[in-house]
Amino acid sequence: MSTSIHLPTDPAVKAGNPYPKSDAPTPHSDVHIGGGDATTKTKSLDSGTTVKKQIEDLYKLIDGIETAMMTTRAPNGSLVSRAMQTRKRVHGVDLWFVTDNQSHKLDDLNFDPHVNIAYYRPSTSNWVSVSGRARIVNDRNKIKELWSDDLRAWFGDLQDGVHTGGPEDPRISLIFVEAESAHYQIQEKSAPRALFDIIKGSYTGERPHIGPTRELDAAALGAARKLEE
Amino acid sequence: MSTSIHLPTDPAVKAGNPYPKSDAPTPHSDVHIGGGDATTKTKSLDSGTTVKKQIEDLYKLIDGIETAMMTTRAPNGSLVSRAMQTRKRVHGVDLWFVTDNQSHKLDDLNFDPHVNIAYYRPSTSNWVSVSGRARIVNDRNKIKELWSDDLRAWFGDLQDGVHTGGPEDPRISLIFVEAESAHYQIQEKSAPRALFDIIKGSYTGERPHIGPTRELDAAALGAARKLEE
Numbered sequence: 001m002s003t004s005i006h007l008p009t010d011p012a013v014k015a016g017n018p019y020p021k022s023d024a025p026t027p028h029s030d031v032h033i034g035g036g037d038a039t040t041k042t043k044s045l046d047s048g049t050t051v052k053k054q055i056e057d058l059y060k061l062i063d064g065i066e067t068a069m070m071t072t073r074a075p076n077g078s079l080v081s082r083a084m085q086t087r088k089r090v091h092g093v094d095l096w097f098v099t100d101n102q103s104h105k106l107d108d109l110n111f112d113p114h115v116n117i118a119y120y121r122p123s124t125s126n127w128v129s130v131s132g133r134a135r136i137v138n139d140r141n142k143i144k145e146l147w148s149d150d151l152r153a154w155f156g157d158l159q160d161g162v163h164t165g166g167p168e169d170p171r172i173s174l175i176f177v178e179a180e181s182a183h184y185q186i187q188e189k190s191a192p193r194a195l196f197d198i199i200k201g202s203y204t205g206e207r208p209h210i211g212p213t214r215e216l217d218a219a220a221l222g223a224a225r226k227l228e229e
Numbered sequence: 230m231s232t233s234i235h236l237p238t239d240p241a242v243k244a245g246n247p248y249p250k251s252d253a254p255t256p257h258s259d260v261h262i263g264g265g266d267a268t269t270k271t272k273s274l275d276s277g278t279t280v281k282k283q284i285e286d287l288y289k290l291i292d293g294i295e296t297a298m299m300t301t302r303a304p305n306g307s308l309v310s311r312a313m314q315t316r317k318r319v320h321g322v323d324l325w326f327v328t329d330n331q332s333h334k335l336d337d338l339n340f341d342p343h344v345n346i347a348y349y350r351p352s353t354s355n356w357v358s359v360s361g362r363a364r365i366v367n368d369r370n371k372i373k374e375l376w377s378d379d380l381r382a383w384f385g386d387l388q389d390g391v392h393t394g395g396p397e398d399p400r401i402s403l404i405f406v407e408a409e410s411a412h413y414q415i416q417e418k419s420a421p422r423a424l425f426d427i428i429k430g431s432y433t434g435e436r437p438h439i440g441p442t443r444e445l446d447a448a449a450l451g452a453a454r455k456l457e458e
Contacts, residue, residue, distance in 0.1 A: 069347035069356065071300040071308055078409060079300055079308065079345035081358040116308035118298035118347060127298065129310040149431040157434025165434050180307060202378040205386025205394050 046212040054214050055224045057186050061128050062089055065119040070097065070175075072108035072115055072134075080108070081118075087146050091225035093130055093179040093216075096146055100155070101136070101173035109134045115177055125194070128184040130177065137174040143167055146174060182216045275441040283443050284453045286415050290357050291318055291348060299326065299404075300345040301337035301363075309337065310347075316375050320454035322359055322408040322445075325375055329384070330365070330402035338363045344406055354423070357413040359406065366403040372396055375403060411445045 046054070071081040082105070088096040095117055099106065109115070113135065119128040137143075144167040152165035155172065163169055187194055201207055216224075275283070300310040311334070317325040324346060328335065338344070342364065348357040366372075373396040381394035384401065392398055416423055430436055445453075 065351075067349065067351065067354070069298055069310075069349055069358070071310065071345045071347065073302065073308065073343075074360075077341070077343050078360040079302065079343050080360050080410075080412070081298075081300065081345045081347040082412065083349055083354070083356040083414070112306070114302075114306050114308050116300045116310045118300065118310040120296065120298055120312055120349060122294075122296065122351065125296070125312070127312040129298070131303075131307040131309050150427060152432070152434045153427050153430025153436060156430070156436035181309075183309070183311065185312070198379060198382050201382025201385075203381070205381045205388075207382060207385040 046214045049214070051216070051220050051223065052227075054216060055220070055227075058093060058128065058182060058184055058214070058216065059089070061121075061126055061184055061186060062086065062093060062095075062119060062130075065121050065128070067119075068095075069118045069120075070105070070115055071118065072105050073112040074104075074108050075111045080105075081116075084117075086117075087174075092221040093182050094132070094225070095130065095177040095179070097175040097177070098143075098146060098151060099136075099173050099175050100171050101138070102171065105175075106136055106173070109136060109175070117177060124187050126184070126186050128182065130179050131181045131183075132177045132179040135176045135178070137176050139174075140168070143172055143174060147172070179221050180218050182221065183213060185213045275443045278443070280445070280449050280452065281456075283445060284449070284456075287322060287357065287411060287413055287443070287445065288318070290350075290355055290413055290415060291315065291322060291324075291359075294348040294350050294357070296348075297324075298347045298349075299334070300347065301334050302341040302343060303333075303337050304340045309334075310345075313346075315346075316403075321450040322411050323361070323454070324359065324406040324408070326404040326406070327372075327375060327380060328365075328402050328404050329400050330367070331400065334404075335365055335402070338365060338404070346406060353416050355413070355415050357411065359408050360410045360412075361406040361408040364405045364407070366405050368403075369397070372401055372403060376401070408450050409447055411450065412442060414442045 049057075066085055067083050068086055069081045070084045071079050074080055084097050084099075086095055087098050090096065113133040115132060115134045117128075117130040117132070121127070147167040151169075151172065155163070155165035155169055157164050163171060278286075295314055296312050297315055298310045299313045300308050303309055313326050313328075315324055316327050319325065342362040344361060344363045346357075346359040346361070350356070376396040380401065384392070384394035384398055386393050392400060
């Protein structure tokens with residue numbers, strides 16, 4: 001984890017683990033599609049690719065996957081998610097979403113602004129995790145800028161001249177997510193080739209050569225914001 | 230939200246909203262693929278379907294989508310997700326995952342056991358959110374039960390006779406997620422028909438007739454657990 005805030009590791013967190021690190025000299029990937037896990041401590045991170053290329057690849061992924069699962073934290077501590085259309089990606093990987101301002105998720109965001117925006121593409125097994133802070137934005141000009149015709153369908157026209165689903169509809173708010181870190185995995189091999197490697201590995205114990213996880217911290221995302229401005 | 234814990238709503242949470250509820254007499258769906266949002270306060274919840282059918286539909290969805298995004302909460306408060314293969318679904322919608330026990334996510338789970346498991350299927354726009362608590366399980370018999378050949382590929386055989394990727398490999402742990410609530414949306418129309426309704430609605434302001442969101446609370450999930458036992 002490389003976000004803008006670093007807290008010391010709680011020494012108790014590994015207490016329940018009967019296998020101390022010395023027992024696992026070279027821990028490999030976690031068990032999920034695509035291999036390396038951004039959150040495995042001795043992770044197979046991609047260090048041979050420039051930050052610029054890593055950010056370009058991240059943009060390609062996000063721009064190609066319209067729908068994300070947005071996870072918020074409810075006041076009772078539970079984490080809840082729902083599918084959301086990404087309205088716009090801006091500087092770095094800051095993201096805009098449109099919301100009904102009566103949504104429970106706005107209560108969640110007022111309780112805890114931390115969100116996760118997750119993109120997953122089954123056809124390639126590529127995935128993206130954006131960790132950030134959300135802000136509810138009611139700026140009418142910004143709403144007009146991001147509004148489009150399809151919102152009429154989602155909000156519906158209540159025929160009162162006010163709640164029309166149009167850009168002036170008071171129900172429409174925006175959620176701005178300022179990214180603090182991003183993790184993603186992009187496959188370097190075709191899906192059949194990757195599958196071949198996985199099946200082969202299940203016999204030989206040889207790890208499939210699949211794209212490593214990439215991690216962009218607050219500094220990298222900050223640099224990307226400046227590049228775009 | 231209907232989970233097992235209810236905290237009072239913070240009266241400050243709506244403070245930033247310039248549009249009090251009375252301004253929006255009939256708030257409709259949130260803006261995401263598929264319409265109704267489980268977390269919209271006056272949500273279009275499916276009340277005409279029995280809990281049994283709702284649970285069956287939920288099972289169909291989860292059993293048909295192998296990979297989930299698992300969101301955990303890091304000690305610095307940020308929400309982080311990664312793609313995970315669902316190893317097994319059991320009673321209710323409790324879920325098993327396999328993990329490398331050196332993963333950062335285990336630190337997250339020791340800090341806060343709340344997780345979200347999100348499934349999204351782009352071809353139908355169906356999605357599932359499971360809110361629950363995770364437990365790290367090192368029971369060797371359970372690991373043997375859930376182990377399968379493909380894990381050799383993910384963990385790799387380190388050729389030391391111990392870290393073989395086999396069921397005895399000390400790196401392998403399980404994550405058990407006990408579901409506290411689940412939200413999902415299942416489309417009742419074909420994708421082209423749903424798209425037609427959305428486009429039509431963008432002209433007419435008529436909301437597309439797409440499947441409502443369903444919500445299963447702790448009681449419903451508890452009942453489902455008993456049905457299966």
